Amino acid sequence: MVKAGEELGVRYVTGAEALSxxxxxxxxxxxxxxxxxxxxxxxxxxxxxxxxxxLTPLGINVASACAPTRPPPCPRSATPRSRR
Structure with a gap:
């Protein structure tokens, strides 16, 4: 994957801390x-x-940027179960 990225012009910076x-x-x-x-x-x-x-200084809200575009399906049955 790294080699494919490099062939497309990707520059990887490793061993350095991202400060901002x-x-x-x-x-x-x-x-x-x-x-x-x-x-x-x-x-x-x-x-x-x-x-x-x-990312916050750029005005990017990480929580919303990473949120799914639609909520996941509800795992429960749509029909409530009767209690006995």
Whole structure:
């Protein structure tokens, strides 16, 4: 997968801490890392619980950005069971 990404122009930055994401109108334009400033057209944020701290300054609500587009089906029967 890494090789396929590189062939498409993906640049992977490893071994560096993401400190902040810079952006314009809610769109990422650069990532500031402990190894320096990395300009980008697109960015993948895969920081788990730390994603919120990186994305909130851009106006991106992590909870709503990751929410499913429709609620999952209800696991219970639509017909209530009678109690005996």
């Amino acid at each position: 994401v810079e952006g314009v109108r809610g769109r990422a334009t650069a990532v500031v890392t402990s190894a320096g400033h990395v300009e980008c057209d697109e960015v993948v944020i895969a920081c788990g619980a730390d994603s919120r701290a990186l």
